[in-house]
Amino acid sequence: MKTVEDNGRATTKERARLDAESIIEAGLRIASQPGMATVSVRDLGAMLDAAPTAIYRHFRSKEGLMQALLDRLIAMCLARVTAPREQWRERLTQLSTATLDVFVMYPAVGLEAIVFSTEGPAELDTVELMLDAYAQTGLEGDELVRHYGALSTYVLSYASGIARAHSLSSTIQPEQSTPWWGRTLPVTAASHPQISALREELTALTDREIYFMGINELMDAAERAGARARERAAAGQA
Template sequence: MTQGTSSRRASAGTPSGRGRLDRDTIIAAGLKLAANAGSSSISVRELGTLLDADPTAIYRHFRNKEHLMRELLDELIGRSVSAVTADPSDWRAGLTQLATTTLDLFAQYPAIGVEAIVLTTHGPGELDAVEFMLDALSRAGLTGDDLVRHYALMASHVLSSAAGIARDRSQRGVRADEPSPWFEGPLHADPRKYPHISAVSTQLTELEDRELFLLGVSAIIQSAERTASLSHSA
């Protein structure tokens, strides 16, 4: 797949039970439900209500609930890749954009984003993302095991961290575009027993989830640069 492939369902539009019930219409309805503030899950019953259809009709297009969630997650991952605008030669910017768009979409659709912790889609969106990251890290100069390990590290960090942030924000009712602290509330610790916590308690409570997420992305990019440099100088 080429980088920046347009989302295969981006133009699905607003679902309506008055039209023909098909896969794209169901996916669009799932996205609409997942975008509701405070939504942490999607039920087939809710989908049926939104589509003005019997919930069992959804299973004509998806084997089960897990299959539906895989398709919805794959849609978000595919949109993340499509949103990257950096030139392929600027691999650092490309990886950073992919990470941030993934975080933003997971936070926008938390009921879908949280599934990234437990689901692998094997769909076109996921394949596009894997190819994108492997290409970017290859441009960094990585090959073989170093390439694969850094890809796995980046994918694991982006998916699991973005999913965790999406779940936390959804539970606390924080919008995707709002700043959100990593720690909720101040840390009260006896300085005699916890001197290190007490020394940096203010800094800890000032940390934001997005800041730490991007710090992890930056650390992986820096590791890729160092590893490639060492490999070429050996």
């Protein structure tokens, strides 16, 4: 079993086993630290007691390292999808929930999701799951791809944005909801009557609330489009 000294630096036993897996594990430990906005090769070297050149022997670039870390997070998300295949909506809900929860657990990696395509097996498995889920509504071809693209982009962009908010704070806990507005509203009824009237409602909104509202709306739209596609197919066969 690997042992790590109290100061977070690797022991001689761990140094001798430096490989891609140990680097990924160390990267995730760094990414989970409060207020950590990036996983640097310097921090990895310090934690593993290794020179940056040793890191780059396993990952050709910083981008390659971040892709590997992000694909590991995506694999964690997939592992939380337990609903049976025929329950397509529940599977997409579980995947979306896991994406947000895992990204805020490892915000320094999660915030990169909208920037990087991992090109890894977990990402491809996620694409397959989402396409298969929407295909069960009756969607196919270009229409299926468009609805998949809308949901995928929404989940990744919003979850990575929330992860970024967590990465910038050393006090927000992963399970905490962040405010959607997050700033004061210095307006009056005369200058901005709608904002003034809805001030309490606006400031009470949380990111998680809006996140799941958007996901439900996108799934509703896909379900309606799938129903129309089935109707057109039935009419064509009549």
